[in-house]
Amino acid sequence: MQHIAGITLKQLQIVSLGGKIASDNPVRFIEAFVEQISLEALGFTVQTIKSEGRPSFDTKLFLQIYLYGYLNGLRSSRKLEKECIRNIELQWLLEAICPDYHSISDFRKQKPTVIPKTTRIGAERKS
Numbered sequence: 001m002q003h004i005a006g007i008t009l010k011q012l013q014i015v016s017l018g019g020k021i022a023s024d025n026p027v028r029f030i031e032a033f034v035e036q037i038s039l040e041a042l043g044f045t046v047q048t049i050k051s052e053g054r055p056s057f058d059t060k061l062f063l064q065i066y067l068y069g070y071l072n073g074l075r076s077s078r079k080l081e082k083e084c085i086r087n088i089e090l091q092w093l094l095e096a097i098c099p100d101y102h103s104i105s106d107f108r109k110q111k112p113t114v115i116p117k118t119t120r121i122g123a124e125r126k127s
Helices: 025-038 057-071 077-086 088-093 101-110 116-127
Strands: none
Touching: 025 057, 025 088, 057 077, 057 088, 057 101, 077 088, 077 101
């Protein structure tokens, strides 16, 4: 008996992540929303580029992660890290950058009042 065959796991593919994300997918809203808001007006400090050491992640990246988490019921920093690695939507949204759970958690601790304020603004704009 024959079965429907998929591609072999060893086959190389060239795929665009943008083509796998539907035009009405909520991650497209998150990306557009974060690009349009003024982070400074909300209380986020824009980090300057360091001359030494490893560069820091962009503030927008963490905000996108948390907005995705709020929309999908993911509050744990460890679960958000796992989603950054395995989820195609987050890979597209974050341009394949995967911060570790500790960095994600530190961002939340540093901005305890700003993140809820931002999610309220997003809910108002979406409705």
